[in-house]
Amino acid sequence: MPDRHTLAETEKAMSAHVSDLPLNFPAAAAVSSLYRAANAVRVHLTNSVLRQHGLTWTGFVVLWVVWIWDGLETRRAAENAAISKATLTGVVKTLEARGLITRRVSETDRRLVHLELTPDGLSLMKELYPIFNAAEAEVVAGLSPRSVAQLTNSLRSIVTELETKSTAAMSEEAS
Amino acid sequence: MPDRHTLAETEKAMSAHVSDLPLNFPAAAAVSSLYRAANAVRVHLTNSVLRQHGLTWTGFVVLWVVWIWDGLETRRAAENAAISKATLTGVVKTLEARGLITRRVSETDRRLVHLELTPDGLSLMKELYPIFNAAEAEVVAGLSPRSVAQLTNSLRSIVTELETKSTAAMSEEAS
DNA sequence: GGCCTGTCGTTTGGGCCCGAACAATATCGT
DNA sequence: ACGATATTGTTCGGGCCCAAACGACAGGCC
Numbered sequence: 001m002p003d004r005h006t007l008a009e010t011e012k013a014m015s016a017h018v019s020d021l022p023l024n025f026p027a028a029a030a031v032s033s034l035y036r037a038a039n040a041v042r043v044h045l046t047n048s049v050l051r052q053h054g055l056t057w058t059g060f061v062v063l064w065v066v067w068i069w070d071g072l073e074t075r076r077a078a079e080n081a082a083i084s085k086a087t088l089t090g091v092v093k094t095l096e097a098r099g100l101i102t103r104r105v106s107e108t109d110r111r112l113v114h115l116e117l118t119p120d121g122l123s124l125m126k127e128l129y130p131i132f133n134a135a136e137a138e139v140v141a142g143l144s145p146r147s148v149a150q151l152t153n154s155l156r157s158i159v160t161e162l163e164t165k166s167t168a169a170m171s172e173e174a175s
Numbered sequence: 176m177p178d179r180h181t182l183a184e185t186e187k188a189m190s191a192h193v194s195d196l197p198l199n200f201p202a203a204a205a206v207s208s209l210y211r212a213a214n215a216v217r218v219h220l221t222n223s224v225l226r227q228h229g230l231t232w233t234g235f236v237v238l239w240v241v242w243i244w245d246g247l248e249t250r251r252a253a254e255n256a257a258i259s260k261a262t263l264t265g266v267v268k269t270l271e272a273r274g275l276i277t278r279r280v281s282e283t284d285r286r287l288v289h290l291e292l293t294p295d296g297l298s299l300m301k302e303l304y305p306i307f308n309a310a311e312a313e314v315v316a317g318l319s320p321r322s323v324a325q326l327t328n329s330l331r332s333i334v335t336e337l338e339t340k341s342t343a344a345m346s347e348e349a350s
Numbered sequence: 351g352g353c354c355t356g357t358c359g360t361t362t363g364g365g366c367c368c369g370a371a372c373a374a375t376a377t378c379g380t
Numbered sequence: 381a382c383g384a385t386a387t388t389g390t391t392c393g394g395g396c397c398c399a400a401a402c403g404a405c406a407g408g409c410c
Contacts, residue, residue, distance in 0.1 A: 007331070010255070013243050021305055024312040026323050031216060031311045033330035035236075038213030039257050040337040041206060043368095058396060061210075068188050074359060080185070082214050087397050089360055094395075111358035111405050130196055136206045137199040142336045147329055148201050154318055154326045155208035156182070161317045162215045218398095233366060249389060262367050264390055269365075286375050286388040 034155075041139055049135050053128060054098070058083060060132070062091050063100060063117065067125045071116035073106075100124060209330075216314055224310050228303060229273070233258060235307070237266050238275060238292065242300045246291035248281075275299060 046057050055063070058081070065080040066072060072080075078088040092115065095101040100121035106112035117125065140148050221232050230238070233256070240255040241247060247255075253263040267290065270276040275296035281287035292300065315323050 010243070013245075017243055018304065023305065023308045026320065026327070027312040027315050028308055030315050030323050030327045030330075031220075033327045033334070034209075034213050034216060036257050037330040037333045038209050040334050041209060044337050044340065045206075056395070068185070068192055070188075075357090082211050083396085084398050085359065086361080086399080090396070109358085109406070113359060129193065130198065133198045133203055137202040138340075139333060139337065140202050140205050142332050143329055145201065147325075148205050150322075150325060151329045152201070152205045152208045154322050155205075155212040157317050158212045158314060159208070159215050162219050162314065165219065165313075231365070250387090253389095258366085259368055260389065261369075261391080265366070284376070284388085288389065 044139065045132065045135050049128070049132050053124070055128075058087070058091055059095055060128075062088065062095065063121060063125055064129070066101060066115050066117055067122070067129075071114060074113045074115060077115055095121075219314065220307065220310050224303070224307050228299070230303075233262070233266055234270055235303075237263065237270065238296060238300055239304070241276060241290050241292055242297070242304075246289060249288045249290060252290055270296075 042057050050057060050060050061081045062077060062083075065077055069076075069080070074088060074092070075085060077092075078085045081088065083091070092101060092103065096103060099118055102116050102118055104114045104116065106114055140151075143151065217232050225232060225235050236256045237252060237258075240252055244251070244255070249263060249267070250260060252267075253260045256263065258266070267276060267278065271278060274293055277291050277293055279289045279291065281289055315326075318326065
């Protein structure tokens with residue numbers, strides 16, 4: 001076990017610098033934990049499941065949304081994968097080169113590009129997703145089912161809150 | 176409001192593909208929410224606070240840990256910021272070029288590099304962190320204090336669980 | 351028809367991200 | 381003393397990440 005700084009030590013060092021300021025410590029702890037947990041989960045699932053199949057986390061997420069929706073347009077794939085259109089272009093290029101996904105320009109609206117899994121991509125997801133899900137289950141295995149449900153609810157509440165803020169800022173911009 | 180896929184629609188599309196498989200849906204929902212929330216928070220805090228100061232999320236995190244610990248060695252900075260040593264090298268190079276941080280090779284062990292804030296870096300953090308923390312508070316404003324505490328606990332539990340797994344895998348490797 | 355406005359996916363440029371390989375340095379065993 | 385072993389920060393290569401600028405295209409409005 002590396003002698004890294006413990007949580008308690010970090011909080012002590014922190015309070016030595018900012019204890020005289022009117023800060024919201026629980027909020028800081030929540031955001032910090034959120035970042036670290038998401039990172040740890042991404043690293044763990046990548047190393048334990050995805051890497052041996054030559055997939056990155058983002059690549060897998062893109063394959064997953066295209067699979068679940070039986071193919072969709074680029075803009076919706078980016079929304080569902082929570083990445084920008086620019087990023088998606090690069091990721092799709094990688095997946096296309098691996099023969100897992102195909103791009104097809106729409107006949108009715110030539111601006112749109114429709115994404116779909118190849119047979120190889122489809123069989124990969126059918127094989128891989130149950131394994132991936134089992135690893136996801138392990139990640140939350142230490143929590144009670146009730147805690148997992150509460151966790152999911154709180155996280156979704158945060159996402160909703162921020163999406164509201166974001167669209168509010170956009171309409172303010174437009175006025 | 177863009178007509179993106181709702182949560183309920185996604186779950187419906189998902190069950191159409193995998194309802195016959197023995198999957199752990201609550202675990203999948205938790206991991207997915209975790210990823211999306213962390214992403215949304217990072218984007219929000221970057222755009223609303225960090226960008227106008229020319230800082231990235233990771234750059235800010237590195238500055239923060241160096242600040243809180245009154246300077247530390249590269250390997251500890253990477254641990255505390257939850258990024259790899261390789262990534263830290265690049266981030267520090269950026270921060271050094273902006274005049275916010277300094278690198279100093281240790282006298283007693285010439286392998287070690289000590290990181291410290293410059294006066295500019297110090298005054299930036301003193302000005303910026305209260306603003307950043309206020310934005311963090313907004314992020315969890317929709318949750319009750321009790322929910323925030325539970326959220327933090329659950330997330331820390333996940334991190335601890337994964338760190339245990341990771342060190343267990345390493346000692347297995349070594350044997 | 352001919353603009354005008356908005357939307358689509360891509361490109362560009364700069365930065366983060368990591369694993370693996372590496373050179374420099376320290377430490378341990380003998 | 382001195383080779384074997386371990387640790388540190390860096391480099392390298394490939395991939396992800398995004399904002400901004402861009403060209404292609406669709407639809408509305410005169």
